[in-house]
Amino acid sequence: MSTPTTSATSALPDATPAKHVSRFRLASWAPVIVLVLLCIIIASINPNFLSFGNFVRISQAAMIPLVLGLGATFIILMGSIDLSVEGVLTLAAVILSMLVLNGANGNDYGLLAVLAVLVIGAAVGFVNGVIHVKLKVPSFMTTLGIWFIGVGAANALLGGMAIRINDPMIRGLAIERFLGFARGVWLALACLGVALVVQNYTRLGRHIYALGGGEELAALSGISVARVRIMAFMLAGVFYAIGGILAAAQLGLGNAQIGNGRLFTTVTAVVVGGTALSGGQGSVLQTLVGVLIVVVLANGMVLMGVPPSVQIGVQGLMIIAAVALSIDRKLMRIVK
Amino acid sequence: MSTFVDRLGIDRLRQWLPLTTLVILVILVGALQPVFLQPATLLQLASDTAVLFILATGVTFVIMLGGIDLSIQSMASLASVVVALTVARFGYGAFALAIGLGLLAGLLSGIAHVRLKIPSFIATLAMGGVLYSSALVISGERSIMLADAERSYQSWITGTVFGAPGVIIIGLVVLIVAHVLQAHTRFGRYSAAIGAGEPAAYASGVKVGRQKIFAFVLSGGFAALAGVVLAGRLASGSPTLAAELLLPSIAAVVVGGTAITGGVGSIWRTLVGALIISVVRIGMTFLGVNIFAQNIVFGVVLIVAVAITIDRSKIPIVK
DSSP states (O other): OOOOOOOHHHOOOOHHHHHHHHHHHHHHHHHHHHHHHHHHHHHHHHHGSSHHHHHHHHHHHHOOOOOOOEEEEEEHHOOOOOOOHHHHHHHHHHHHHHHHHHHSSOOOTTHHHHHHHHHHHHHHHHHHHHHHHHHHHHHHHHHHHHHHHHHHHHHHHTTOOOEEEEEEHHHHHHHHHTTTEEEEHHHHHHHHHHHHHHHHHHHHHHHHHHHHOOHHHHHTTTOOOHHHHHHHHHHHHHHHHHHHHHHHHHHSOOOOTTTTTTHHHHHHHHHHHHHOSSOOOOOOHHHHHHHHHHHHHHHHHTTTOOOOHHHHHHHHHHHHHHHHOOGGGGSSSSSO | OHHHHHHHHHHHHHHHHHHHHHHHHHHHHHHHHHGGGGGHHHHHHHHHHHHHHHHHHHHHHEEEHOOOOOOHHHHHHHHHHHHHHHHHHHHTTHHHHHHHHHHHHHHHHHHHTTTTTOOHHHHHHHHHHHHHHHHHHHHSSSOOOHHHHHGGGHHHHHHHHHEEHHHHHHHHHHHHHHHHHHHHHHHHHHHHHHHHOOOHHHTOOOHHHHHHHHHHHHHHHHEEEEEEHHHHHHHHHHHTGGGHHHHHHHHHHHHHHOTTTOOOHHHHHHHHHHHHHHHHHHHHHHTTTTTTTTHHHHHHHHHHHHHHHHHHHGOOOOO
8 A cells, every 4th residue: 555655765864774774664564564454353353344334434534634644744754743733623623614604603605714724724834833943942842832722712713602514515525425435535535645746746745854864964955944844834734724624524513622632643643654753754655554543443443342432542552652663763862 | 032032141031030920920910900919819829729730840850851741631630530439439548549540650651751762742642642541431431529428538638727728738748849859859950960961961870761760750640649639629530620731731830930951940930830820810810811712821821931941052953
């Protein structure tokens, strides 16, 4: 399903390239093997897993984590982290619900509202990037602050209400089907395509890998580190905003709790897919595999009758296991 | 920005800015609402600050080392659930059980961070998920009210000693214990050394890993104590009881002047920081700001405080 990208390998600083390449290949295929094994085990316990209806369910559960994970992948590839996922998503979902045809006010801006929400996602990402780069505040602190600012702003806009969405186009993302799958799933796949193009065929994508591989080297090679970082955060913000649109479509309303728990799933999916937190290694295709692992496991646990509240704990353990297995400890003596 | 800070003298700024801010805030809120300056209100303020201060104290030890603990709110919530579920059966043992769980969770976070070399924010984010999930499972995803008979065990929290609320006494004990640990023990000095420059501390023979694990154990234990106190004050336990406390706690530490990069800080600063956060919260309530929208202010305060206190010479590459 996923092939290791050559750009990732070339960005790795290592004295023994041959050895490293083989290690890297294994590391990037391990998630695929885990996914296949997981499918085989669940299918052998409950054959219903392989029904078309269940595939549709899995695809619907995976579409939002995938879109969020795509954005977060670019940030993690730089060696940074973005904790503002829930903030941007909630703000986007709430603003969308206020601008499209809804049950609370007379607005009906349709596509224009979608565009506005995407711009807001980019704007929040821009703020993240500027604070992070210009004030030199570590990304996890910047985005922790922005996370709560985003959720707080959404709360302030709503004043404790929830706004029902009546716009047929937005609702259609979750309800209307194309070739058996919800339209939102196709939108998420389109996002994956865009992310692949950005990652493999644009200067921004290459520069993100270069930053993650070694920032000093990248800066000395003439890459404008500040600009790349700010643009990456803007790109991620747009993806989170799309995640917000999908979440609002799925729930049929905008409320301030819509983002709860999504950061956790996003980070789990990205690191379980094999993208290293130290930056430079990974790809959006690996995030797709990571998302499928998380969603298939959750789906399998539901089929086996495990309560959903256990899933958060399992995801937590998966994060620790995945990060512990993927970190290249030779490269980092100090871990903070 | 940075030149402006440099001109003022960053050390002097770090030293006195938090206390000055606190005094100005108290005067401001007092001028707007004279009721605020009455002893009863100030006592109430101190009581309300206690839980935040205890949480922030635990995480101060971790931040001093240059790490972070994002699992404290989940630990506090889990502790409240444990107390609510077991106080009828174990009596005072329920509090020990909850705090013991906190120490254990801290130990596990510390081991995951030190032995598996997982960055602390991700190790504790994951641990927070595990704790939250545990709280959801054992509480059956609901909040548990304490019965009257069970509330009698909470009198050390809700009662008064010589006219002072028990919760303030607990806060003072935490302040003394934590201050001694931080300022007058080998652990405290090693922590500051590790935060100031880990390679140098390591080269000087400090057992860096052990100090780090101990800091996480303290953070987990104090978080559990905060949860126990919170459960006593609200007479209930719930998996989301402390959910809104993570950001204010970290903000309290940083606003007090402890640098997120480690090495610089103290428990006293965290006390000042926690009081600032409390006064800001009360001030906003007086002004009629929506309780959820208050997170906007705390988010801004956090970022500004980090930007002012951070030691940029220590991080040539900011990630």
